[in-house]
Amino acid sequence: MHYGGKIIIGIVIFVGLLLSPFVFNVGKAYKQPELKLPANEKKCVESLEFMRTKHMQLLNEWRDWALRDGKRVYVNHEGKEFEISLQNTCMKCHKSKADFCDKCHNDAGVSPYCWDCHIQPEGLK
């Protein structure tokens, strides 16, 4: 093989980059983070499945409705009414950003900009 050394170095880099996730995770096991659920409330605004996948969409709509349209009442799929408010409705039960929001957001690698305006319920450090 002419220029074999350089080609083999290239192949090693290529294979190494591709297999790096496997190498970094050798011997590790991954489990979804366990959330600290509210003690005195069993039902969220919408169903568990809805909240797991679409809470960001709901929060985004709430922000628009409350701050741009002045609409402050949300009626869920069961017909129950809620006040549209992150601080007063969501955070009434989910009392800690670190124990609830951050758990999944850290693992998913996302940092929503809710807290650019809102103050997290456990206060600022």
Add this chain to the structure above:
Amino acid sequence: MNALYSLVFVFILVLIPLFGVGAAHLNTIFGICLPMTAIGIFLVFSVVKIVRWGRSPVPFRIPTTAGQQLSYDPELFKQNKWDNPSNGIQTVIRMVLEVCAFRTLFRNTSTSLHETKNGPVVAFSSSKWLWGFALLFHYSFLIIVLRHLRLFLEPIPFFVHGLEFIDGILQIGAPVMYMSDVLIVVGLLFLLARRLADAKVRYISLVTDYFPLFLILSVALSGIWMRYYAKVDVMAIKELTMGLVTMHPHIPAGIDVSFYIHVFLVSILLMYFPFSKLMHMPGVFMSPTRNMPNDNRFHHHENPWNPDIKPLSYEAYEKDFGPAMAEAGLPLDNPDNAKAPEEA
């Protein structure tokens, strides 16, 4: 027709996981077996192909002269170091610029006929469209691939957070819109439109040109569908993907079928990759007109596959053929050579 065949084929590919997972519930096959097989095929056959390229003979250096080579008087004729390198470092710079900035595409020209009083005239003009959209597509794809590391590593490395932040800095919608998601589709649509709109390019376009475009477009669109419309359960997906890379494969419940479609299309892309034109990814590093310095004039080039031929002096030649030369009456420098060597 080639474009239509490719499009129909990609539609059929989308239907396979749609029914395979949606109706037949073959989650393990589509979520674990197929992606792992695809990574294996991608890796093994890419390496096999690169090694096969590496073993082919390397010719005399081909100095594609896109600029002034190192001349006898560098003051008078200034060398264009990055286009016509004469040593290793300059060649590395040429390669880096080629790989990262697509300088060959930058030189693309378009040819057109202009009617004048004296008949038609051929005109050449600079054409940067292909270069621009190729850059857009390739860099979007790179950023998207790197962003996906969030699903394969725990803890997530800092640069993935940085990319996620910059990519979503417009803060449009929730989950935030990534610029790379939009730009990759724009880039792909241009590369597709270019093949369809220009009659000359359309004439030389084959199924193997259209199929990768449609396949990557389907990968991008299924990912966009998953993120912005179907809104899949990311934590369950991370459990699945981490299961793959920790070698503890496991299918969590509650993953939408759109995820399996996305993974299936990516697996097809990975398996198709080593056998397709997409191998220009490793191939660009082995372009013989780009990766060798133009130093033919001051380095002796030994053809690497030549047999080992020893030089033969006239004295030795006369020794070998002395008797025959003497018989033919040819003059000999050394009269002793006329006698046949004594038999042992």
